[in-house]
Amino acid sequence: MHNPYKPYPVRIDDIQIATEDKSLRTFKFVFLDPEDEERFAYKSGQFAELSIPGQGEIPIGIASSPTEKGFVMFTVFRTGKVTSYLHEMKVGDIMGIRGPLGNWYPWDKLEGKNILIIGGGFAFTTLRSSIKMVLDPPNRKKFGKIDVVYGARTPGMLLYKEELMEWEKRDDINIHITVDSTNDPNWKYHTGFVPTITEKVAPPADNDTYAIICGPPIMIKFTQPVLDKLGYEHDHIIMSLENRMKCGIGMCGRCNIGKELVCKDGPVFTLEQLNKTPREY
Amino acid sequence: MKIIKIDKKIWSDGVEKSRDSYRLIGPVKDREFHQFRELAKGEQPDMNYKNSRLSPKSIAFPQSETMFIYDLDEKAEEHHIMQDAEKDYSPRAVIGIRPYDAKAFKILDLNFNNSDYQDPYWVNAYNCTTFISLAVNSPDKFDFSTSCATGPFDDSAVDVLLVDYNDSYLAKIMTDKGLAWLNAAGFTTKNGEIDGAVTGVSEAGEDIYEIIEKLKADAESKIRSKISFDKIKEKSILDIFNAPFWEDIAFACLNCGTCTYSCPTCWCFDIQDETNGRKGIRQKNWDSCMTPLFTVHATGHNPRHNDWERTRQRFMHKLKYFQDKYNQGIMCVGCGRCVEQCPANIDIRNICNQMNNGE
Numbered sequence A: 001m002h003n004p005y006k007p008y009p010v011r012i013d014d015i016q017i018a019t020e021d022k023s024l025r026t027f028k029f030v031f032l033d034p035e036d037e038e039r040f041a042y043k044s045g046q047f048a049e050l051s052i053p054g055q056g057e058i059p060i061g062i063a064s065s066p067t068e069k070g071f072v073m074f075t076v077f078r079t080g081k082v083t084s085y086l087h088e089m090k091v092g093d094i095m096g097i098r099g100p101l102g103n104w105y106p107w108d109k110l111e112g113k114n115i116l117i118i119g120g121g122f123a124f125t126t127l128r129s130s131i132k133m134v135l136d137p138p139n140r141k142k143f144g145k146i147d148v149v150y151g152a153r154t155p156g157m158l159l160y161k162e163e164l165m166e167w168e169k170r171d172d173i174n175i176h177i178t179v180d181s182t183n184d185p186n187w188k189y190h191t192g193f194v195p196t197i198t199e200k201v202a203p204p205a206d207n208d209t210y211a212i213i214c215g216p217p218i219m220i221k222f223t224q225p226v227l228d229k230l231g232y233e234h235d236h237i238i239m240s241l242e243n244r245m246k247c248g249i250g251m252c253g254r255c256n257i258g259k260e261l262v263c264k265d266g267p268v269f270t271l272e273q274l275n276k277t278p279r280e281y
Numbered sequence B: 001m002k003i004i005k006i007d008k009k010i011w012s013d014g015v016e017k018s019r020d021s022y023r024l025i026g027p028v029k030d031r032e033f034h035q036f037r038e039l040a041k042g043e044q045p046d047m048n049y050k051n052s053r054l055s056p057k058s059i060a061f062p063q064s065e066t067m068f069i070y071d072l073d074e075k076a077e078e079h080h081i082m083q084d085a086e087k088d089y090s091p092r093a094v095i096g097i098r099p100y101d102a103k104a105f106k107i108l109d110l111n112f113n114n115s116d117y118q119d120p121y122w123v124n125a126y127n128c129t130t131f132i133s134l135a136v137n138s139p140d141k142f143d144f145s146t147s148c149a150t151g152p153f154d155d156s157a158v159d160v161l162l163v164d165y166n167d168s169y170l171a172k173i174m175t176d177k178g179l180a181w182l183n184a185a186g187f188t189t190k191n192g193e194i195d196g197a198v199t200g201v202s203e204a205g206e207d208i209y210e211i212i213e214k215l216k217a218d219a220e221s222k223i224r225s226k227i228s229f230d231k232i233k234e235k236s237i238l239d240i241f242n243a244p245f246w247e248d249i250a251f252a253c254l255n256c257g258t259c260t261y262s263c264p265t266c267w268c269f270d271i272q273d274e275t276n277g278r279k280g281i282r283q284k285n286w287d288s289c290m291t292p293l294f295t296v297h298a299t300g301h302n303p304r305h306n307d308w309e310r311t312r313q314r315f316m317h318k319l320k321y322f323q324d325k326y327n328q329g330i331m332c333v334g335c336g337r338c339v340e341q342c343p344a345n346i347d348i349r350n351i352c353n354q355m356n357n358g359e
C-alpha cells in the first residue's frame, strides 16, 4: 500500500533571496531517487507539503512548471516555525517533499480560451508555474490571448523579476506589472493597486475568457467587483484558496469550507462553487 | 448465519485460549471508568461494563500513533529521511465492543480508506481486527442508536455478535473471521464444524433465533430518544450554516473538546514531530475542531475565530456536510457519550432536531 504520509527525500540544490526585504526565498530541490521525480508528476496549480524532520510540514504551492525538468521549485515567505527554519537551511541539506497535492487550474477546460491571470504579493508562485507552462512552445498554441496583471508593494518586492522582464518583451503574452508605489523615476510600468489596473487592462468578458485570481484576501475582495463590472460570469472566475493544513489528503479535517476540503477538493475553485460554500477561509 | 450457545462457565478459558493466535483487546475498569486496551496475559474483558468513556476507535486510530522515525545526526546513514516505524499487524480480537461502536468503524473507514488515498495505519489495523461484539440488553438514557441506522443489536459491522442470555452467550456468527476466532477459542467443535446441537433449537428446546429477536425488541424499546435528519438533507448547506440559532446553541459550550475526544466517529487529527536529542518521531495525534489552533493561519487570521463558529462546525460536519458528501446518513452512531459527558449539557439530539425543524 502506498503511504501518502511518507515524503520523498530531497536535497536542497539552490537557494535564492527572492525579494529585497529578504522575507522570501526560492528553493530548488532535487529528488535523491530520480524515480521519485516521475512519481511526483504534477500540474500547474498544485501544491506540496515541504517536510522538515523535527520541524514539521508546510503546504506550499509548486512554483516550477511541469515543463521544467530535474528539480522542483518553491518560494517561501518566512513567518512561523517551519518557514523560519527553512530560511536558515543550506544548499545540500536533506529534507522531504510530499505530493503533488490538491487539484490544479482547469487546463483542459482552458484550452482554446483567453486567460486573464491576476496575481498579488507572494501568492504569485503557482501563477509563475502556470505562465511558464503555457509559454512552453508546444503548449502556447493551445490557448488564446494571455494577459497577466501582477502587483507588489514596491519594485523590489516583485517575485521572479528577471523572468517578468523577459515575458514583458514577448508578443505572445501581455504582462501588466504594477506596484503600489515607487520612488524610482525610471519605473516604466504601472503604479496603482491590482484592481485598478485590472479594470484598465482586462480583456472584455465573454464566454471564451477566464480569469484566474490568486492573491491576498484584500486584493481578492476588491478585484471581484471589478470583474463583476466587466461582466465576468462567476463560473469563469477561478480562485486558489489557502487554509491551514496538515495531511493535505483530505483526512485530518481542518481545512474544510463546508463539505469541501481545500487540500483535496481544492485549492482551486470557481467563484460559482465558492458562492455555495461557507466562507470559512 | 449460524448461532452457537457458549456456556459462561467455559467463556474465560476460551478467551484465554484464543490468545495463542490473537492479541486481545477489551473493556477493563481503570479506576472509575472503563476503557478499551490490550489485555495482559490472564486479564479478562469485563463483560459487565456499561459503556467506556473513550470510544474503542483507538484500536485502529490511536490517540497518538508513531508513523515515522528519523535521525538528525548527519553522520547517521539515511539521516533526515523518514523511516517507517515498526508495526504489529498480527491478528487481534476486540471483545465486548458495542455494536454501534463497531458500526462507527465503517464511518471512519469512509474517511481513511477511499479511492484516492488510503491511510495505511488505519487500513492495516482495521483489517487485522476481529470484532467480537456484545449486544446491549439495557441501553441507557443517552443511547439513541436506533435513530442512527444502527442499534443495540446491530450485527452489520461485527464478526460475531454475542448476546448475553442467562448463563450463556448466544453467538451469532456473521463472518468467517468471526468463526476463526470462535475456533481458536475452542467454542466450536475441533474441525471447525458447528455442533448441530447448539444451532437452532437448543437442548432445552428453546428457539435461539426467537430468543435473540425478543431480547433485541426489548432492548430497542428501552431507547426513548429519537432524532430525525431527513429535512437537514433537503436544506442547503448555506441555509443551515446561516441559521439564526447557532450562537444560542453554542452559548454554554466551553469548546473543551470532550465531545470530540470521546466520540467514536470523530476522526480529525494533527501531525507533529517530536525530537529527543538527535532522534525523533513523526506522530499522528487526535485533534479537535473545538480549538482555535485547529484552523488558525500563520498570519493570525482564523476562519473560525469565534467559539460559536467552532461549535457550529462540529454539528454541521456530523449532521450536514457528512450527509451531503457520502449520502450514508449522519456521522454519529447515537452512542450518547457526548451527551453524557458534556460539562455544559449540550445535547446533539436537540441540536439535530433544531437543525431539522428550525427555520
Ligand SMILES: Cc1cc2nc3c(=O)[nH]c(=O)nc-3n(C[C@H](O)[C@H](O)[C@H](O)COP(=O)(O)OP(=O)(O)OC[C@H]3O[C@@H](n4cnc5c(N)ncnc54)[C@H](O)[C@@H]3O)c2cc1C
Residues within 6 Å of the ligand: A047, A056, A057, A058, A059, A060, A061, A062, A075, A076, A077, A078, A079, A080, A081, A082, A083, A084, A122, A125, A126, A241, A242, A243, A244, A245, A246, A267, B296, B297, B298, B299
Ligand atoms: C495550498 C497552499 C499553498 C501555499 N503556498 C504558499 C507559497 O507558495 N509560499 C508561501 O510562502 N506560503 C504558502 N502557503 C502558506 C504556508 O503554508 C504557511 O505560511 C506556512 O504553513 C506557515 O508555516 P509555519 O510553520 O512557518 O507557521 P506556524 O504559524 O508556526 O504554523 C505551524 C503549522 O501550522 C500550519 N499552518 C500555519 N499557517 C498556515 C497557512 N496559512 N496555510 C496552511 N497551513 C498553515 C502548518 O502546518 C505549519 O507548519 C500556502 C498555503 C496553502 C494552504
Ligand code: SF4
Residues within 6 Å of the ligand: B252, B253, B254, B255, B256, B257, B258, B259, B260, B290, B341, B342, B343, B344, B345, B346
Ligand atoms: S459541546 Fe460540550 S463537550 Fe463539546 S466542546 Fe462544547 S462544552 Fe465541551
Ligand code: SF4
Residues within 6 Å of the ligand: B259, B262, B263, B264, B265, B266, B318, B331, B332, B333, B334, B335, B336, B337, B338, B339, B348
Ligand atoms: S456525536 Fe455523540 S452520540 Fe454521536 S457518535 Fe459521537 S459521541 Fe456518540
Ligand code: FES
Residues within 6 Å of the ligand: A244, A245, A246, A247, A248, A249, A250, A251, A252, A253, A254, A255, A256, A261, A262, A263, A264
Ligand atoms: S489538510 Fe487535512 S483534510 Fe485538508
